[in-house]
Amino acid sequence: MLYSIFLYESNSGLLMFDKSFQRISHGKMELFSSFFSAIKSFIQEMLLEGSKNLKNIELGNYVIKITTIPELNVDLVLIIDQEDNKKANRLIPKIIKILLKHQEMFVEWNGNRNLFDILDHPITQLIATEKSLIDEKTLTDNQMDILKSIWKQKGKISPQKLEDLLKEKQFLEERLNVLENLIRKQNIIEKLIEITNQLKDDTEYLQYQNKLQQVYKDIDDTKFKIKYYLQRAKESLSESLKKIGQKPLIEGEYRDTYLNLYSFGSKIQKISSGNEYQKFKEMAKMLLEKDANRESEFAQVIKDILKLKEEDIKDYL
Numbered sequence: 482m483l484y485s486i487f488l489y490e491s492n493s494g495l496l497m498f499d500k501s502f503q504r505i506s507h508g509k510m511e512l513f514s515s516f517f518s519a520i521k522s523f524i525q526e527m528l529l530e531g532s533k534n535l536k537n538i539e540l541g542n543y544v545i546k547i548t549t550i551p552e553l554n555v556d557l558v559l560i561i562d563q564e565d566n567k568k569a570n571r572l573i574p575k576i577i578k579i580l581l582k583h584q585e586m587f588v589e590w591n592g593n594r595n596l597f598d599i600l601d602h603p604i605t606q607l608i609a610t611e612k613s614l615i616d617e618k619t620l621t622d623n624q625m626d627i628l629k630s631i632w633k634q635k636g637k638i639s640p641q642k643l644e645d646l647l648k649e650k651q652f653l654e655e656r657l658n659v660l661e662n663l664i665r666k667q668n669i670i671e672k673l674i675e676i677t678n679q680l681k682d683d684t685e686y687l688q689y690q691n692k693l694q695q696v697y698k699d700i701d702d703t704k705f706k707i708k709y710y711l712q713r714a715k716e717s718l719s720e721s722l723k724k725i726g727q728k729p730l731i732e733g734e735y736r737d738t739y740l741n742l743y744s745f746g747s748k749i750q751k752i753s754s755g756n757e758y759q760k761f762k763e764m765a766k767m768l769l770e771k772d773a774n775r776e777s778e779f780a781q782v783i784k785d786i787l788k789l790k791e792e793d794i795k796d797y798l
Contacts, residue, residue: 498597714741735768
């Protein structure tokens, strides 16, 4: 099977384009993003530090095939099963033919990877004709075997680098233990996965992968609750407004709305990168206090709550 195609700028080792042919759901791809980053970083290191004659790198049952295209200043990299080596050799000239049609784009590249999105369609079409290279498998099926193979081929970490990584790891772990915001937790765990990869610590690497998976689940659960509490806040507010009829708004009973709106703000706080949640907690507080001296402000809060949209919670993050 062909798993991935990468294009690296030969001089700098910068990644220009990558295309995965693995059938991984979006959520799973996020979960294993650190694993794929480790593979990309390893390839980049091999291209920059290895010999220019480097053609193949073995990773357990897989092969990283490297083809330099001098006229484009590009290294074409394929990750395949070892058994598909000959098939890949027949495929590579066809990929190069596609790339050469866009030679000017490579020569004038300014670092913007989006320019190469134009390659996605022709390359995908080409691979679709090579049905024997398409399968349901994924590199994540043998994640640890691949990482251990990468670690084996990497040199030893210098004493100073090791000390720096361990210090950073300890600092991040201490931060992780006191954090409640799930997005910040996610960022720290992703960094800890990178560090344990560099430390070649398979046990802790897997532990943090599991923790990251739990954080993703918690984030999804929080998003569901945000929508639920907002819906209930608006429904309970509408019910309260019906009951008071022509009476002043300040005389209404808004306890249910307060509880749901406050919970809405609290859940936003768990996955927000800013302080937007404070506004909703203040609005909820006003519903509970019903200060007669702030009647016009109170009326505006009622209007603002009814205007809140449930469709896209990104607006509140």
